[in-house]
Amino acid sequence: MANLDNLRHSTSHLLAAAVSSLWPKSKPTLGPPIDDGFYYDFADLTISEEDLAKIETKMRELVKNWDSFEKIEVTPEQARKEFKDNPYKLELIDEFAKEGQKITFYESGKFLDLCRGGHVAKPKDEIKHFKLLSVAGAYWRGSEKNPMLTRIYGTVFPSQGELDNYLSSLEEARKRDHRKLGKELDLFTFSDLVGAGLPLYTPKGALLRKLVNEHVESIQSKQGYSQVWTPQIAKAELFKTSGHYDKYKDSMFRVISNYSEEEFYLKPMNCPQHTQIYASRSRSYRDLPLRFTDFAMLYRDEKPGELSGLARVRAFSQDDCHIFCLESQVDEEVDRALSMTKEIMKVYGFKYRYRLSIRDREQPEKYIGDPKVWDKVEKWAEKIMVRNKIDHFDGPGEATFYAPKMDLIAQDGLGREWQLSTVQIDFFLPERFKLTYIDKDGQEKRPVMIHRAIIGSPERFLMILIEHFGGAFPVWLSPVQVKVLPITERNLDYAKKVGDKLSGEGIRAEVDERNETLQAKIRDAQLTKVPYMLIVGDKEEKAGTVAKRDRKGKDYGPVKVENFIAGVRKEIDEKSLD
Ligand SMILES: [Zn+2]
Ligand SMILES: [Zn+2]
The missing domain is CATH 3.30.930.10 (Bira Bifunctional Protein; Domain 2)
Incomplete structure (x- = not known):
């Protein structure tokens, strides 16, 4: 991974160069490679995610003149002089000097940064397939006693294919983000009064x-x-x-x-x-x-x-x-x-x-x-x-x-x-x-x-x-395993009877009693990823059946309630995965 780390770290230099060029008063602090890319933290910078495209454009423009990373060894005094307006870099320089470390700058294009090294050889040829991803707040050196900085996250790959793959897996992960699904499926919550990092589990969670x-x-x-x-x-x-x-x-x-x-x-x-x-x-x-x-x-x-x-x-x-x-x-x-x-x-x-x-x-x-x-x-x-x-x-x-x-x-x-x-x-x-x-x-x-x-x-x-599971838990884990959906209010009593029967068998069932269209009831049940929907109308009521449907949208047609129960029971007992 050394090469990928070098690529990531080099791209964070480029990010700092672009931000410094667009916002000359901002102060670059630290910019390491991380697991999936890189970030750079800036002081005195207020931006939003809408600015990322502009920064990327600037990065692509600047990198054309980046032939290499030139190493420059300096004394602590020279380093302090160069970064005299940047207290964050000064803090780092003082630390390095105290530990007796050599202090080095790296210059690429016209951009100079305090850095220990670890870069690609030909930035203008190698830094091509990158994307800035998000903006977040981060405390200087991770301590809340320190000032809040602006962190920009990005990622970079050696090829466009790898970048595209990564971005689409990121999109899928975003859809499955447990914080988002936790809210949508009503599984857990946080309260400012209780405190950060102290989750409260709802009945379903x-x-x-x-x-x-x-x-x-x-x-x-x-x-x-x-x-x-x-x-x-x-x-x-x-x-x-x-x-x-x-x-x-x-x-x-x-x-x-x-x-x-x-x-x-x-x-x-x-x-x-x-x-x-x-x-x-x-x-x-x-x-x-x-x-x-x-x-x-x-x-x-x-x-x-x-x-x-x-x-x-x-x-x-x-x-x-x-x-x-x-x-x-x-x-x-x-x-x-x-x-x-x-x-x-x-x-x-x-x-x-x-x-x-x-x-x-x-x-x-x-x-x-x-x-x-x-x-x-x-x-x-x-x-x-x-x-x-x-x-x-x-x-x-x-x-x-x-x-x-x-x-x-x-x-x-x-x-x-x-x-x-x-x-x-x-x-x-x-x-x-x-x-x-x-x-x-x-x-x-x-x-x-x-x-x-x-x-x-x-x-x-x-x-x-x-x-x-993207919130679609196997049946044995689903907080609600079956949703009974009456087609009209006429069918509500029968729906409740079916619901009671399921509950009596230890199956977690709910009846949708709202005065909504069937389409709306199906859509809502699907959104909460309930494994099975049982639709009941006049026809089902007369025949003592239910129309079974799963969360993927598959229709099974009419089944006897007893048969449905036996099938679900088996899935639950076997902790079946599909
Ligand atoms: Zn560097
Ligand atoms: Zn132990």
């Missing part, structure tokens, strides 16, 4: 969340998992012992007591509390493995600028589980977790592969524990992947501070990848909490702790499901 969780629970309970329940807050000492206080405090919400000086935190994960259930009594090797599951709410203090729909929230839960076991039991437990995961992914139709999230060996200070144990567990995880014939790849730097992870990366209906499940073999938390069991030989030993989540966070999973 809460139902979806419950169905997803119940499915996981039903599979777990067959596998010997027991549910525990733990409070949302805990003393700082707990997190000091676990290591979260040192490594994670900036992401934790602090809670103040009115009555004591004690320092509390909202918990960002369940693991430390589960160790205390384990430690609450003496354990024998015969008691192990112990498998605790917990769906408690968790809280993380995310940066306000990074909050987005259900993708990044401050309040969420996990289908979390901690297995305390003997070292000799780890393989079997992990294999079971992996096969449960396989079963659940199949139900949703996700393709996936695993990432072995290992240490960043360049930054040992980020991790706790003995490097020898890290080596052992990293190799172990690799063996487990091979033994289970699982497609996997390495992810250096993706480990937690206490253990490497086996992370499932799922691919959704649009080909985008999301991390869902995780399995971690952890020797460190049992050590830090001094957990023990009495072994066969009467000796006290340390158990191993396996951390495991299958769908990860149900809230985030909900977002992925909304976009994966």
Whole structure:
């Protein structure tokens, strides 16, 4: 991806050049490549998306004279002089100077920018297939204490075909955006009074969340998992012992007591509390493995600028589980977790592969524990992947501070990848909490702790499901499974009878009682993506049938109510995907 990153980064220079030329008083700040393109942040710039076309035109005009990126090494003094009117660049220059880094400018055409390098060789030939996408506000360096800047997003590809493909997938993603569908399908909402990043689930959204969780629970309970329940807050000492206080405090919400000086935190994960259930009594090797599951709410203090729909929230839960076991039991437990995961992914139709999230060996200070144990567990995880014939790849730097992870990366209906499940073999938390069991030989030993989540966070999973299915959930997940549509008011009583019969069979049915035309009723049912519509008029009433229609517009003609119920029941029980 190095070449694509260079292309993206080079195009962000071009964007800055165009904006500086059109709005000479604006101040370019930072412009990195990102996953799908690039952005550039500007101070003292007020524009709207209508201006993007004008900027693009300017970019195409300027790039004609960009033969290369010329590197110019400068002293901090020279750099400060050049950017004397731009406090943002001055801040960067001061930082580089303090760290003793070389300071370089890059010049392309007549545009000069402070930059470390990483560009294409021939900008005028290579920067061709680009598009500016949107304008957003962003705090300088991501902190709300800093001034708000204007961010322009764009994308660029080596060929027009790749750009066109990307733009059409973007259009499809826009249609499926969970924030848009969440509103249209009435699944969740946010309130300024409650706060940013704190989603409120409506009856339909809460139902979806419950169905997803119940499915996981039903599979777990067959596998010997027991549910525990733990409070949302805990003393700082707990997190000091676990290591979260040192490594994670900036992401934790602090809670103040009115009555004591004690320092509390909202918990960002369940693991430390589960160790205390384990430690609450003496354990024998015969008691192990112990498998605790917990769906408690968790809280993380995310940066306000990074909050987005259900993708990044401050309040969420996990289908979390901690297995305390003997070292000799780890393989079997992990294999079971992996096969449960396989079963659940199949139900949703996700393709996936695993990432072995290992240490960043360049930054040992980020991790706790003995490097020898890290080596052992990293190799172990690799063996487990091979033994289970699982497609996997390495992810250096993706480990937690206490253990490497086996992370499932799922691919959704649009080909985008999301991390869902995780399995971690952890020797460190049992050590830090001094957990023990009495072994066969009467000796006290340390158990191993396996951390495991299958769908990860149900809230985030909900977002992925909304976009994966484009809101057209499989029948078992649909908040309303059947809509009964009477043709005239005359047929309302019969429609209600059909509705009651469906409800009596545990099928989620609604009757459209509005005095609207049939066309309007069908259109509205289709907009809310209800899987089945049952149309009832005089003819159906007389024959005791319903006219069945699905959300794709297919007409099935008249069917007996009993037959319809049997068919839908089967689809629900099998969690059928179509
Ligand atoms: Zn650059
Ligand atoms: Zn955990």
